[in-house]
Amino acid sequence: MNHTPKFVLLTLCLSLSTLSSAADWPRFRGSDGNGTSADSKIPLAWSENQNMAWRTALPGPGSSSPVTWGDRVFVTCYSGYGVSGENIGSKEKLQRHLVCVNLYDGKTLWTKTVPAQLPEDESHGYITEHGYASNTPVTDGEHVFVFFGKTGVLAFDMDGNEQWRVGVGKESSNRRWGSAASPVMYKDMVIVNAAEEGRAIIALDKQTGREIWKAEADSLELAYGTPLLVELQDSRVELVISVPGEVWGLNPDTGKLKWFAETNLTGNICPSVIAHGGILYTFGGYRSAGSHAIRAGGKGDVTDTHTVWSSRESSYVATPVLHQGHLYWIDDRGQAHCLDAKTGESVYRERVSGLSGSSRPVYASPVLVGDRLYVLSRYKGTFVLPAKPEFEILSTNTFETDDSDSSGTPAITGDRMVLRSGRYLYCVSDR
Numbered sequence: 001m002n003h004t005p006k007f008v009l010l011t012l013c014l015s016l017s018t019l020s021s022a023a024d025w026p027r028f029r030g031s032d033g034n035g036t037s038a039d040s041k042i043p044l045a046w047s048e049n050q051n052m053a054w055r056t057a058l059p060g061p062g063s064s065s066p067v068t069w070g071d072r073v074f075v076t077c078y079s080g081y082g083v084s085g086e087n088i089g090s091k092e093k094l095q096r097h098l099v100c101v102n103l104y105d106g107k108t109l110w111t112k113t114v115p116a117q118l119p120e121d122e123s124h125g126y127i128t129e130h131g132y133a134s135n136t137p138v139t140d141g142e143h144v145f146v147f148f149g150k151t152g153v154l155a156f157d158m159d160g161n162e163q164w165r166v167g168v169g170k171e172s173s174n175r176r177w178g179s180a181a182s183p184v185m186y187k188d189m190v191i192v193n194a195a196e197e198g199r200a201i202i203a204l205d206k207q208t209g210r211e212i213w214k215a216e217a218d219s220l221e222l223a224y225g226t227p228l229l230v231e232l233q234d235s236r237v238e239l240v241i242s243v244p245g246e247v248w249g250l251n252p253d254t255g256k257l258k259w260f261a262e263t264n265l266t267g268n269i270c271p272s273v274i275a276h277g278g279i280l281y282t283f284g285g286y287r288s289a290g291s292h293a294i295r296a297g298g299k300g301d302v303t304d305t306h307t308v309w310s311s312r313e314s315s316y317v318a319t320p321v322l323h324q325g326h327l328y329w330i331d332d333r334g335q336a337h338c339l340d341a342k343t344g345e346s347v348y349r350e351r352v353s354g355l356s357g358s359s360r361p362v363y364a365s366p367v368l369v370g371d372r373l374y375v376l377s378r379y380k381g382t383f384v385l386p387a388k389p390e391f392e393i394l395s396t397n398t399f400e401t402d403d404s405d406s407s408g409t410p411a412i413t414g415d416r417m418v419l420r421s422g423r424y425l426y427c428v429s430d431r
Helices: 004-020 125-129
Strands: 052-057 067-069 072-079 095-102 108-115 143-147 153-157 162-166 184-186 189-194 200-205 211-216 228-231 237-243 246-250 257-262 274-276 279-284 290-295 307-311 321-323 326-330 335-340 346-351 367-369 372-376 382-386 395-397 411-413 416-420 424-428
Touching: 067 411, 072 424, 095 143, 143 189, 153 189, 184 228, 228 274, 237 279, 274 321, 321 367, 326 372
Parallel strands: none
Antiparallel strands: 052 424, 067 072, 072 095, 095 108, 143 153, 153 162, 184 189, 189 200, 200 211, 228 237, 237 246, 246 257, 274 279, 279 290, 290 307, 321 326, 326 335, 335 346, 367 372, 372 382, 382 395, 411 416, 416 424
């Protein structure tokens, strides 16, 4: 009697059960916004012929990151205007897409296409570096919320049915670089940094899209980071964001400013704030670039009382990842950094072979999986480094037939890594 089919079926069921119970990655940089997945196991090496579970074609490029919930993967794209390699086209043809893919086999479950509501920024200059789909979705398992810049914030159910859409402004920054910040969820709210569109941070009711609060400030201009929810020791929660020249702590229930700390980070601010053990770490700035460590909490101006250290070491776009007292990232010049989180002193700064001479080679933020760092570069593949204060490149992994831009941060769910390029969505796993 042949028992092979039963054995295969049992193995498949156990595998699916394990995957479906794994932690979801529902927003930019994971559920806590810290870019880590301690219990997952991702291969050290992969290619189109090794440890690639599946590859799915996308309807267009984008710099947003994939997110996951259960057996579903969500990612956004754009098409019709300003796509690299095509005739620039007409803004009237610009459209954005929300794509839902099955995590287990890569099959596209549904795609929703949303025509752009004009006006929209012209496709020239810096906006061509990231395009018109740079905001990562967020999901609570019942809905998936997307931020499409001047077209607004939209809510879909898990089957792709639109529930509501709300405009959050039609403005542009003085540099016209387009939208970038990703929405986050708090209680029954979707919170959006609409700095580019309306010089405001806005909280919307997740069921209806009704505006609950709106925090407006001209100094939000050029603040492209995703807000971070930080729980204090007394269980109070703050909404923290870095803007040019300052870090703010807001009450997420009302949007009221609780405290601020001055920084020397001027120009555009792209990285999100990092939090651990009551300390906030902020990076970014152009020309006056650097980093700061600031104690969370307080009231009013806490610059003198809460600043722990300041450093000239910085990340321009990517949000660093924190592990065992050290901050890690690869910057937009192709240099790998390790910074002592306690003192702000540089532990190492090393040129990454293969990234030399590249123009802005890394936009994606690193993710920590176990004791390894995975850093997706734009055109040279994914670099794997040990999460320890000694520089080493453990492997470099590429998809040889895909030469498109990869700027989204990977999502980790169970023992699978989902990453996107301008052409495909990939799942890497040795399962």
